[in-house]
Amino acid sequence: MTVRRTTLGGHTHEFRSLTDVLAKATPARSGDVLAGVAAESQAQRVAAQHVLADVPLATFLTEPVVGYEEDDVTRLILDTHDPAAFAPVAALTVGGFRDWLLARAAERDEAAISSLARGLTPEMVAAVSKVMRNADLIAVARRTRVVTGLRSTLGLPGRLASRLQPNHPTDDAVGVTASILDGLLHGCGDAVIGINPATDSPAQTIALLELVGAVISRYEIPTQSCVLAHVTTTLRALEAGAPVDLVFQSVAGTQAGNRGFGVTLDLLAEARAGALELGRGTVGANVTYFETGQGSALSADAHHGVDGPVDQQTLECRAYGVARHFDPLLVNTVVGFIGPEYLYDGKQVIRAGLEDHFCGKLLGLPMGVDVCYTNHTDVDGDDTDTLTLLLGAAGCSFVIAVPGSDDVMLHYQSLSFTDVLTARSVLDLRPAPEFEAWLAMMDLLDDDGHVRELTPEAPAARALLAAARP
Amino acid sequence: MTDLQGQSRDLGPSDDPWAVLRDATRARVALGRAGDGLPTSRELEFRAAHAAARDAVHTALDADLVRTALTGAGVGLDVLEVHSQAPDRTTYLQRPDLGRRLAPDTQLPAGTYDLALVLADGLSPRAVHEHAAGTVAAVLDRLPGWSVAPLVLAQQARVALGDPVGEALGAGIVVVLVGERPGLSSADSLGLYLTHGPRPGRADSERNCISNVRPPHGLGYAQAADTLVALLQASRQLGASGVVLKDEGAALLPGAG
Numbered sequence: 001m002t003v004r005r006t007t008l009g010g011h012t013h014e015f016r017s018l019t020d021v022l023a024k025a026t027p028a029r030s031g032d033v034l035a036g037v038a039a040e041s042q043a044q045r046v047a048a049q050h051v052l053a054d055v056p057l058a059t060f061l062t063e064p065v066v067g068y069e070e071d072d073v074t075r076l077i078l079d080t081h082d083p084a085a086f087a088p089v090a091a092l093t094v095g096g097f098r099d100w101l102l103a104r105a106a107e108r109d110e111a112a113i114s115s116l117a118r119g120l121t122p123e124m125v126a127a128v129s130k131v132m133r134n135a136d137l138i139a140v141a142r143r144t145r146v147v148t149g150l151r152s153t154l155g156l157p158g159r160l161a162s163r164l165q166p167n168h169p170t171d172d173a174v175g176v177t178a179s180i181l182d183g184l185l186h187g188c189g190d191a192v193i194g195i196n197p198a199t200d201s202p203a204q205t206i207a208l209l210e211l212v213g214a215v216i217s218r219y220e221i222p223t224q225s226c227v228l229a230h231v232t233t234t235l236r237a238l239e240a241g242a243p244v245d246l247v248f249q250s251v252a253g254t255q256a257g258n259r260g261f262g263v264t265l266d267l268l269a270e271a272r273a274g275a276l277e278l279g280r281g282t283v284g285a286n287v288t289y290f291e292t293g294q295g296s297a298l299s300a301d302a303h304h305g306v307d308g309p310v311d312q313q314t315l316e317c318r319a320y321g322v323a324r325h326f327d328p329l330l331v332n333t334v335v336g337f338i339g340p341e342y343l344y345d346g347k348q349v350i351r352a353g354l355e356d357h358f359c360g361k362l363l364g365l366p367m368g369v370d371v372c373y374t375n376h377t378d379v380d381g382d383d384t385d386t387l388t389l390l391l392g393a394a395g396c397s398f399v400i401a402v403p404g405s406d407d408v409m410l411h412y413q414s415l416s417f418t419d420v421l422t423a424r425s426v427l428d429l430r431p432a433p434e435f436e437a438w439l440a441m442m443d444l445l446d447d448d449g450h451v452r453e454l455t456p457e458a459p460a461a462r463a464l465l466a467a468a469r470p
Numbered sequence: 471m472t473d474l475q476g477q478s479r480d481l482g483p484s485d486d487p488w489a490v491l492r493d494a495t496r497a498r499v500a501l502g503r504a505g506d507g508l509p510t511s512r513e514l515e516f517r518a519a520h521a522a523a524r525d526a527v528h529t530a531l532d533a534d535l536v537r538t539a540l541t542g543a544g545v546g547l548d549v550l551e552v553h554s555q556a557p558d559r560t561t562y563l564q565r566p567d568l569g570r571r572l573a574p575d576t577q578l579p580a581g582t583y584d585l586a587l588v589l590a591d592g593l594s595p596r597a598v599h600e601h602a603a604g605t606v607a608a609v610l611d612r613l614p615g616w617s618v619a620p621l622v623l624a625q626q627a628r629v630a631l632g633d634p635v636g637e638a639l640g641a642g643i644v645v646v647l648v649g650e651r652p653g654l655s656s657a658d659s660l661g662l663y664l665t666h667g668p669r670p671g672r673a674d675s676e677r678n679c680i681s682n683v684r685p686p687h688g689l690g691y692a693q694a695a696d697t698l699v700a701l702l703q704a705s706r707q708l709g710a711s712g713v714v715l716k717d718e719g720a721a722l723l724p725g726a727g
Binding site for chain 1 (some may be wrong): 508603
């Protein structure tokens with residue numbers, strides 16, 4: 001443990017470890033206060049940022065915040081580190097790395113930034129994000145390119161895809177179908193049609209996979225389905241021969257956190273291999289989908305490192321270190337879901353959403369965001385508008401949308417289908433190319449490529465709505 | 471035109487296809503559009519639902535209102551008031567740990583009881599205002615012969631505050647009636663959490679939960695009380711609660727919180 005100190009405004013600030021520096025340098029959020037690791041004053045926070053800016057990036061390869069011997073996520077991160085990819089920035093400090101990233105972003109040198117991914121560790125990326133402002137996070141993420149595909153291509157410049165989330169409190173087939181059709185009529189669903197099942201059982205999962213699969217094949221929609229059941233449930237579905245496009249799992253940044261989710265790295269590898277074997281892709285072979293969110297490790301009491309509790313944003317980045325090992329099609333942070341004890345208000349949620357997006361992308365992930373909130377958080381539609389438009393500017397791969405912003409199964413608010421239309425319109429973004437062509441074929445786009453507002457009598461509406469009839 | 475099963479079907483002139491979508495789910499489908507946004511009426515409907523949910527979280531627990539409702543429901547037990555270590559709503563929302571501990575100066579009379587009932591504001595004091603008295607009355611009606619401790623009304627309280635309360639009172643089982651996190655269309659939902667052998671440090675896996683007590687839209691008082699009493703009797707017989715109790719029957723669900 002190395003004590004680090006700096007003098008700021010005549011006052012000397014001392015930090016007992018790298019873990020302590022990372023935590024105290026983090027922009028304010030309730031979860032770090034709850035964990036007892038947050039800066040005690042604004043001056044201490046900035047002092048920690050000064051100290052952090054002077055830490056060489058290479059230090060993170062030799063001073064792990066979570067122990068190598070006791071944590072398989074740390075082993076995965078360090079054992080798969082690519083020194084050749086790291087070489088261009090190996091001599092830089094955290095502060096120097098920020099300057100380097102901003103310079104490459106200004107030059108629009110996407111290749112230089114994007115080729116770093118396997119040379120960067122989650123801790124390096126977390127560290128640099130802590131000395132970046134929101135606009136820095138946006139500017140660099142916009143020039144970081146991560147393209148993935150299965151039956152649609154995601155992450156291309158000028159595109160914003162969406163997960164259509166047709167959840168229903170009882171998984172009712174007609175109810176789910178109604179939400180799917182409403183989303184399709186709004187041009188949503190190009191990232192995935194992904195359902196959180198009300199009941200996590202193999203039979204229910206298979207029934208929902210077959211339901212969504214039938215809609216996709218009936219209308220020949222270039223997208224993929226996902227039932228966000230536990231990975232062990234998806235394994236049962238695979239064994240039963242169900243049409244599994246994507247293996248889903250929530251993951252955390254520590255071995256203990258993943259144990260809390262009931263998963264191991266071996267289990268994830270086994271499920272991915274099973275889905276790959278089905279060969280259901282047409283434009284790519286990315287067959288996994290992961291969700292994360294700041295605070296998940298703390299909520300499972302799985303946030304401890306070699307020098308005490310680790311801040312929630314560093315742990316979030318370590319979850320990306322897990323995800324990227326499995327070549328995902330989709331990864332998203334569920335940024336406002338976990339509650340005010342982790343992210344208290346709109347300012348904290350917006351900041352965290354931009355951090356998560358930037359960090360995930362820099363680590364090589366096809367990063368999306370569930371821009372969302374619960375009713376006990378101090379967040380509303382104005383805040384989600386702000387975050388959505390900032391993410392659109394940052395080149396976010398996809399967002400999540402539910403009918404009218406209201407998830408009637410999980411009881412929280414995400415974006416509405418019209419929010420996706422607005423973001424695409426305001427920022428001149430388009431759906432995934434294969435899906436856009438399908439929308440045009442279905443006569444759902446006007447001459448400008450804009451999703452048209454249909455009257456019930458429109459042939460396209462009647463054709464799709466016929467499927468909703470019981 | 472074919473439906474999902476591939477059967478041919480014609481839409482008659484009187485069929486509104488949007489109504490077909492709306493009738494199929496409680497989800498907010500087929501809201502229409504104003505350009506790329508929602509029509510004003512739909513936007514304002516959504517805001518009203520969100521406002522009700524937000525206000526439910528931030529309403530203060532009104533002890534007099536609850537006492538009056540209890541008397542009105544024929545509940546004759548004494549009512550004691552306690553406060554958690556969270557001094558206010560803002561702290562409560564950010565520090566769940568403080569909401570699980572009793573304020574340092576708390577005095578509760580020790581005794582020996584089969585059961586203690588704690589009415590906790592949780593995330594919806596409105597749920598306690600509207601549904602606690604009816605639920606308590608229905609539960610007590612079904613427990614002749616059980617010794618029940620004075621009722622405890624708890625402010626800025628989480629479910630686990632029932633552990634130190636139940637221990638201090640000397641109760642074999644504690645049931646916490648707590649205001650649940652408001653949803654957009656359910657701002658007044660009451661949850662019931664049962665813990666056998668309450669003491670600080672009990673895990674969520676050692677509790678059983680009955681959720682969404684909220685007549686007429688959710689579970690009614692009689693129905694909730696029937697389920698709770700079945701759980702109480704099973705728990706007393708087993709000498710435990712939580713996951714071990716869940717296996718006893720389909721209606722007995724494990725809880726969290």
